[in-house]
Structure formats: C-alpha cells, structure tokens
Amino acid sequence: MKFSSYLRSRTTRGWTPSRLGPNEARILFDAVLASGAALATATFLRFFAAPADAPGLTVLLFPILFVAGNAVFGLYGYLKLAPGLHKSLALVGAAALTAMLVWLIGMSGAAITLWLLLTVPTAVIARLLLGLPYSRKAPLNALAVTRHGPVLVIGGAGYIGSLTVERLLARGHRVRVLDRMMYGSESLSPFIKNPNFELIEGDVTDISKLAEGMRHASAVIHLAGLVGDPACAVDPDFTRHENIIATRMAKEVAKSLGVHRFIFASSCSVYGASDNEMREGDDLNPVSLYAQTKIDSEGELLFSVPDDFFVTVLRFATVFGHSNRPRFDLVANLFSAQAMVNGVITVIGADQWRPFVHVRDLARAIVMVLEARPETVQSQIFNVGDTRLNMTIGRLGELVQRVASPYRDVQVQVQETVQDRRNYRVSFDKIRTVLGFQAETLLEDGVREMVEALQHGTYGDFRNPIYSNVATTRAALQDFYESSDLYAPRRAAS
16 A cells, blocks of 8 residues: 555544554554653763763664564564564564664664663563463353354345355355345255255344354455445435445454454445546545445455454445346446346446446455465555446447347447446456456356346346345335434435
C-alpha cells in the first residue's frame, strides 16, 4: 500500500492506543523505551559524569537505530509469531548493533553501557511476558480449534457461495454453511448427502448460530450481506446491520474461538468513479451506500488484527454467469435475459466502464486464497478479476447482441439518462503476480453459457423476484423489523 494511502487510512481509524495495529504497537513501544532510556542516559551523565561522556544530541540515534535494528532482525516481520526467547535474542542483537554503530561515531562507553542496561532488560522481559499467553493458549482455551477443521462459508447458499462450496468440496475440504436461506436451499441440494458437508440455517447476526458455525472451524469465508447498490438502497439501517455489524460480529467470534483464517467478500464498487485503472492502494471514492459499507467492513477487519488471525479482503469485479442460485440483477446476466426473452437490450450509461469476472472464476479465486500460505495473504487486499474483462456497458450490450443473434433478432437501445455514477476500470496485476490467478472464462463464453441456458428454458421467467436481490431484500425487511428491537419499526421503501 502507498504511504499516502496508509496515512489516510491510519488517520481515519484514529490515533488512540486501542486503534494501534500489532506492528504499530511494537514499534511504538520500542521507540518510546529506547527514547526514554536515551533521555535518562543523557540526563544522568550530564550531572554525574565528565563532560566528555555526555552524549549530547547524538543520543537521538539510540531509538532510531534500535528500531531499525529490530526491523533488520525480523521482529516486525517473520519473527512476529516466534517464541519469546527467539524475539529476545533478536532484541539483544539489535541492541548490540546499535551500540556498535554509536561507538563507531565516537559515543562514550559510559553512555552506551547505561543505555543498554536501561533498554535491553525491559525489552526482553516485555517480550517474554507477552509470549506467555501464546505458549499456554491451547490448554487455556477449551474451544480452541485445530487448523484442520471445516471451512465455514457464511452465505454459502448464494450466487457466489454455492459455487464456492462446490469447489471447496471438490478440493477435499470439509465445508459448513451458515445461511438464513433468503433465496431457498435448492442451490445446496447437490451437497446435502455429502459427508463433508454440513448446513446450519440461521443469520450471521444471531450470536448462537454464529458460534455454532465457527466452533472447531479452521477458516471463515464471509460472503453474506446485502449485495448491490439497489438492494442496499432499500433501507440504510438494514443495510448497515447486515453488512457492517454482521462483519464485526463474525470477526470477533472468529477471534474468540481460535479461527485463524478469515476471507471477506468486498467489491470493486469501492472505487466509485475514476478515469484511471484502479489498484488496491489507490484512493477510494464510494458513490453508494453499498460501497461505503464495504469500506467500513474492510476497516473493521484489517485494523488491530492479531498476528495469528489471517485476514484477506477480496474486492470482486462485477460478477456474471450461471450459478446454482441464478441472478438477473447483474448487468451481463440481465442483458442476456433481455436479449433472449424481449429481443431488446436496454443499455444505460453506455460509456461507463466496469470490470467483470465469471462466478466460477470468483469461486476459484476464493479457494486459491484459502489454500495460499497464510503469510502471503495476511492483511492483504486483492482485486479479483482479469484486466481482459474490463469493458464499457455499451460494448457489453453489443457483445450480448452478437452472441444471441443466432437465436433471434436482438436490438440494442441506449438511454442517455444515467442514475448510476459508477465508472471504473480495475487492475488485477496483484492477484495475478502474487497468486497466479487469471480468469478461465471470458465474457463472450460466459454470456454464451447464459444465452444457451435461457434458450433451453433453464430459468423460467427471469423477472421472478427470486432472481433479484432487491426483491428478496424488500421481502426480508419486514421480518427484520418485526424480530429486531435495534431499530424503530418502519415500512420498506416503495
């Protein structure tokens, strides 16, 4: 992440001690300790030693070199999870390196010795004491899990989740799904008799169901929540509850039950409107409540994360293609249905750019992150898609028209009135270079798959509310207010 982006995100979450990340706390502790020892050394020698022994302003080198030495010896990197004894040896090495460097520039032996006596014992004792809870963690935590438990997929019955479950099972993972079945359970019916599959029906904000789902789990893939700008605009309170509060609860329960891996589904919608090709460290520009809730959820997950809790955020491109739980409120799928059923594709915002990714490729990317070395994906953000699938909405309409033309005549109508302000192209270089991910299904093949399924009558009426997140959100809203005391009752938006 660029330093400017880091500084902005750091400022956003505040500067209080409780908002420090693990490495930030380590660096601050070491810097304050070394600075305090240096100040005490300079003060003592000024009043009780010969003037030649007083270090003067060169005393400022102690904290700078000590922190730099700790970084060189890996205390803020590969030794973060090492035993306290290993960290202590690294601290001693960093202190010795600091002492040697300041001695070479002419600092007195008295100053160096006093600083070492004030700094090293305190730093070593602190690391040893902090290491005690980790060395005794297993016997103290009766609910601690092994790293070989099932993978919990929150929202596993959904459009992306059902194919993620399918791929996980195919790769030999044990899978547990927590889903409140807003869209029914048909998408999971092929797995019900699989001995490696378990289904828990319930909401992620039901603490008892959440704890049941995470007990003995090795990893969490969080795909639940309200998806898409129109669905999230139905009711802001409901959206924040389902997207932000649910994420916070999932994180805290996972940490408390010893789950070590947490993969979160975010969205490239966080980039909003931009003329540049957006990368993970670029400025975010949300233009919808949906995008803002994703940004807030990312913040909940990525800051103040323990070293043994491996969080990865995946910003999905716009999804398309066939799934066990189909959707037709996604632009490529909607255009395919309009072409085959109505013979007319309605394009709104023809010049707007979007990144696309097939739902099977998305499931493949999720499992790829799960199976990657934890250190490779810890606290990382990946855009998930393929640069070859960046396309304008207008070109997408023309592509669907071309693919559907062997089956019927299709017209493309372009409307100038644009309510959706999103316009963004996205770079997927990071996930390609770090994990080797590239899309296997390009837009034309994915659209052809949808067109042929529609031709064979696979879906019935694509306008059925079951295929729309907006319609099912409205249906769920009344139940939410009737069963929740968190917010005042209200009617769903008309």
